[in-house]
Amino acid sequence: MTASPASTPAAAQADFLAACEREPIRIPGAIQPHGALILLARPDLRVLQASANFGVVVGPDAEGSCGRPIAELRWGSDTFCRELAQWCEGPEPLYLRSHRLGQQAFTVSAHRSPQGIVVEFEPADDRVPPPAALYPMLRRFLERTERLADVGELSDRVAEQVAGLTGFNRVMVYRFDEDWNGTVIAERGDGVLPTYLDLRFPAFDIPAQARELYRLNRLRLIPTADYQPVPIVPAHCPVDGAPLDMSFAALRSVSPVHLEYMRNMGTVASMSISIVVDDRLWGLISCHHAAERHIDPQLRAACDFLGRLVAQQIDARERAAEDKERLRLKQVETELVTHLARAPTFQSGLVERASHWLGLVNADGAAVITDGIALTAGSTPPIDAILRLAEWMHERRLDQLYATDCLSAQWTEGAAFTDVASGVVAVPISRIHASFIMWFRPEIIRTVTWGGDPAAKVSAETGRLHPRASFASWTEQVRGRSRPWREAERLSAVDFRTAAVDFVLKRAEERAQLTEELQRSNRELEAFSYSISHDLRAPFRHIAGYAELLAEEEPELKHISRHYLKGISHAALSAGQLVDDLLHFSQLGRADLRISRIDMRKVADEVRRSLDLESQERPISWDIGPLPDCWGDPSLVRQALFNLAENAVKYTRKQPETRIRITGIERSADVLYAVEDNGIGFDMAYASKLFQVFQRLHRPEDYEGTGIGLALTRRIVERHGGTIEARGTVGQGATFSFSLPRRPEA
Template identity: 35%
Template sequence: MDKKAAPINITINKSYDSEMCGSIPLHLVNLVQPHGVLLVLDKTDFRILQISENAGDLLSVPAEELLGQPLSAYVPQEKHEEIVAKIAGQASQDKIPFTLPFLAQGIQKTFDAVVLPQDDYILVELEENTAIETEHFASLYRHIKYVTTLLKQSVTVQELAQRFSEEFKKFTGFDKVLVYQFDTQWNGIVIGQAKEADMDDYMGLRFPASDVPKQARDLYFRNPYRLIPNRNYTPVRLIPVINPVTQRFTDLSETNLRSVANVHLEYLANMKITASMSLPIIIEDKLWGLISCHHKTAKYPSYELRAAMELLTGILSVQLEAKQKEEHMELRVELRSLHVKLMEQLYTSSNFAEGLLEGETTILDLLSLSGAAVSYEGNTWTKGITPDAQEIKELLSWLRRSKTGGMYITNSLPADYPHSKDYKNVASGLITIPINAEQGEFVLGFRSELIQTVNWGGDPNNAIQMEPDGKSYHPRNSFQIYKETVKNSSAPWQQEELIAAETLRNALLEKLLKERY
């Protein structure tokens, strides 16, 4: 198993999210991929209002002849009644899968159909069915059970991601599978990888947020996967171009057949892959990351396999959430134990500064600090590695003027307070616990600078290359490792540490209040 760790908790000083890429209306393209047919039906009589131009190739009837015809003219009566009943009985607009026989010109074909009821019309996606044998389905089920058991045995998030990528590659037959986690700025980092030996190694590499812009990220909440079986396809139009009901382009947000922006197809070509499929990892209603599958040649996974992939991705999401909660709980338990010890010490010390900074357990242990300072009633006490007395005095003055609204937390102090660049090596990270902020009385916790190297998959500053016209653009054509040194930052503050700091602040204020009154 690949043991390389991927450091997700690094604060990148520059945002690589792209407003330009994020504003492209990906759902209003009026184009679909040719491996399926898209129908737009009237909600009342199921007449075909729009259809993709490739209908003749897959349905044996020219698209123009199908326009205006009722769906019932081509599908068995019982199947048509089933579709109508299921749409009528469904309160939501979730996708409804069917196996749909389609009879035209005396030729019957069987399709995997997905029916997507919309407010003003009904979308139907048809892909030719590749019949699956019972024992093949049983094999899928057994493999899912096996992978689920393996995932439960994983100890860390890293191990979980790596095991999943290895088993998912075996299960799906894709040449490469990546588990891709987003950081707080929507850059993605590969934390799990399984690949063919002759493919590029992306393990531990970070990719800029512009690679999966906001518009594309949002669409993952409406689709369980994004499939491009062959990037060399020629897109097909919907006819007529304008939806007769809405008088606008038909919204293809929820369709699997929706065509892909040319820039993304170029991106795949630059990665030397022909087919790709990506599935969202959603945890607590947030996009946590992606499963990204690559194939060197064209690949058309069956509908059954895609459904199984969707199920396994959901299982991974649940396991990742459980693993993260377990890790957070362990940290909370550890911090509570340290808090109890610190409180015992605090209440037996002659003054609260001594209780925080001296003894077997200190605030440095509780909040993983490299140094701390307490400013109270005109005095300042320090512990560990801290700025000098004058630097602390100036920092307190700045905090008194501008940071009086509760705790102030940063892991990049020089970005907010440029004067701190002179001592960034000892105080790139700062957490403040105000005692009486207006009087400049604070408990200060410092974290030293943590200089780290980020390995990018290509230069993130050249992720988008504009044409001279200022309208057309291309993705980067190199994914060679680009190293960036991140400075002026400390290790990030974990949520549990912030909760511990707030709990400590409340205890300090309560103790000081009791002493005064």
């Protein structure tokens, strides 16, 4: 592989990885020279391609073999041809037999490919024990290890077993992490090669396509790193015109970069056995030797079987540990959900059971974000940072789960909160809003020892990228990462999300049903009050009218009788006014709002002039400050301000000097208005009664009114989406504040 020189180590590394990913490692067009290979067509087993050394290793020569059925070759009468033909018709994925072809003993292996049958020949090693002798060894290994609970101890045993079987100078068990960095967790060696135990190796030592090949083809042998590749003849397969795919070929030639890597490491021969757990490359059993070393295919098959046994044992142990943790977390979830069912709100229930909430995923902090509000427990970032993180996650349209042990690598703001939130798990509880449940973990500062400086090097002379040459211990302090989230913890978060969403939906349905019932009751009450009010207006007018007529037509009535008639007339007029107010109150609930911009200064001036005309007998000192505009229904907003100002005029009547102040302050989403007076005030203990219909804090004989004005004002304000409150002190006055939208969309 060649590439142009890179200006920085990071750029060189990126170029190195890109070049490795482009390298055609599955179709190298050549094999290693310790065996020979042919491609046969089905069903006649005609030779389509052969390695150039086929004649030397097996005979006849490659060019002379192409186009001929194997039965016509000089050893065609051998039982091999019959057995291979029978295997081709059966279901077995791999053929592996020992055969004597001519004067030479070979171990022959074969596998199917879309291009035909790939057959490989390797000279047999008479020193290798027969397969029957290997099975007792494998059985003993299984008996010794099946009771081991610790994966590290199991890894140490398998390294010992493979070293004893193969005689390699160094056998390591190499485990991948989530980022595909590998760590040597077990090692057995004879001291010829240096130890790499506990060292870490970077992900780009084994590029992604190489890892995938390790997953598919679980054993690879390189007897010597100094071999000369043997080409395939012809170079392209006659079946499809493409190079021969040797993904599953044991003799496949390997990348020149990998051979250089071996030489840099001081390794002449190597063998790797893949540990594949749940169809994922968990790690490797990596074997190294300081001199050339060949391992017979039968012995390699035993090592492959050993690797599969270990993979199953690791899978069983990890699954058992995960299942145990899963059950424990499920118990925590059950207890928390049981409490939530009794809590007044979902959010408060979480905060009340903070230990269970954190324990769901073994976190140090947690937050629940709904309606732009965050409630937290434990160690968390600041509230404003949590809200920004929720918006960032919402923009990513998370569907089920977000989990990371290095938040700062994905969200740049996260670098400021690594001490509490290097690791984050989050689940959405709304598809529309930025509503999430989050858990946090702090960073764990670790010192990692790498097997050499993990940087690829660029040749100054040729510009060619080379793998690193040094494997001496090289330490690095890793920051910004938390303890990784286990699969059981991730599943616990997802399960709790389901329970939380069901809980929220259930409460939403209950609220919707209650709202529907309240709306129906309100409609019935409004219809009833409208009907009563409408039907009562005429009788009260009649009573007042007849009382006046009786007083006019009977001039001789006694003084006491006239007093009674005057009382009847006054009561009838008051009742009529009360009916009018009730009618207005009931109509307000059904009336549509006609929204427009309102000049509140102009409205306040109109209200002042109206009230000055009604109270000409006493002077009023008005202080109307700057009043920002708002949005609402002009007639209703005027009514609300008039009611508050009229109350101020009424309840300052007994003061020697009347002072009324009207102010307004712009806020982020609304405008807050206030009407302040120096009247008789009220006791704050009774403030909750002020805005209720017919509730009065003073005697009607002292201050006239129906007790509906403030209730009507609150309904007007709330219909605009605002709020109203009152503050007062007995003998010192009162202040009524209300808010209205400052924008039409509010």
